[in-house]
Amino acid sequence: MSAAGPVPAVVDAAGQGIVPTVAELVALRAEAQRTPQPRRGRHGVHGPAPSALRGRGMEYAESREYVAGDDVRRMDWRLTARSGRAHTKLFQAERERLTLLVADTAPALYFGTRVRFKSVQAARAGAVAVWTALQAGDRIAALRGGEPAIPPATGLRGAMRVLDALARWYARPPQDDAGLEVALEHAQRLLRPGAQLLVLADAASASRVPALRWTALARHHQATLVLLQDPLETSPPRGEFAFRAGLRRLQVALDRAAVRGRWHQAFVEPAQELSRTLPGLGWQVRCLSSDAASGDWLRPRDAGMAGSGQEATPLSADG
The missing domain is CATH 3.40.50.410 (von Willebrand factor, type A domain)
Structure with missing residues (x-):
């Protein structure tokens, strides 16, 4: 086989391990x-996930007026400035x-x-x-x-x-x-x-x-x-x-x-x-x-060690 790519002389490389089909x-x-x-919840949210979800995993839904106890990190500052009243953003879980x-x-x-x-x-x-x-x-x-x-x-x-x-x-x-x-x-x-x-x-x-x-x-x-x-x-x-x-x-x-x-x-x-x-x-x-x-x-296994395969021989000595 050639290190530069599929051999041109091969007429039907598909399915022979040279070209994927x-x-x-x-x-x-x-x-x-x-x-x-992972299982699905009643509302289509995945859980439990095979590993921890990174980040918020939420998408913006709407804004409403701020009420005591709302997370100030979710303040909608643009709408607050425009309306003169404090507003907060609401998010919903991403379902896909x-x-x-x-x-x-x-x-x-x-x-x-x-x-x-x-x-x-x-x-x-x-x-x-x-x-x-x-x-x-x-x-x-x-x-x-x-x-x-x-x-x-x-x-x-x-x-x-x-x-x-x-x-x-x-x-x-x-x-x-x-x-x-x-x-x-x-x-x-x-x-x-x-x-x-x-x-x-x-x-x-x-x-x-x-x-x-x-x-x-x-x-x-x-x-x-x-x-x-x-x-x-x-x-x-x-x-x-x-x-x-x-x-x-x-x-x-x-x-x-x-x-x-x-x-x-x-x-x-x-x-x-x-x-x-x-x-x-x-x-x-x-x-x-x-x-x-x-x-x-x-599949879970100790995959951190590279180069642990068995002895290999070339299919053809000339490439």
Whole structure:
């Protein structure tokens, strides 16, 4: 397989682990249905939630005259000034939480040696999140760096729009990819307090995002980062192997300690560092291998250790 993207000679890559299909993303609905969902109250408010809701999670309803005991932090100062009488704002609970998927589309994701490309696993992990959000009654949206966001929508129609985008984004590296940091900046403008944020990314892309961005995104939202990995990256075999990167053919001596050290530094350490630092900034970090079940990132486990996969061997020694 090629690290630069799907091999042009492959006539039918769909369904072979190289290009995701909408059909396989739809089929993952069964994976989400096996995940316990929060119960609904009589008025449609979710509860108890699987984790604490970040922020107020309320939307403005109306204003009325202030009465003794009202929270002064909710004063409607504009109406108070206009009418000459003190008014306070009333809020109602948001009945539909927003689930936003942010897709990293860096070229490094369009690569794989076991079962499927990392890009296909990213699309599948996103699909599990979509079906889980649909089951919970959330509004669903998605974006990547380089094009307008898929706007929030509820129901099956909203889910299918996001699945279609995931299949399209992860079919091949987009020519207009603006990078993960740009996508996260866009996400910060779209999110409201109480939203759920899922970021699908390569560790190298995520490691280049400033800590301040991660902190700001997790401040009022439930934030999860899924790092896509391949067994060849986390546990390379010993020996000398040939790889193809674009038009170049590379020989990598993975039986030499110095080469393995640089390999570890390039592919394993970024994920380990993110798993170590981001939880302190309010993030859940999950490492998902390309040969794992696509819903594994949802299951509680010790996912903070990157690079713990089994020994992997390339499907083809020449890439």
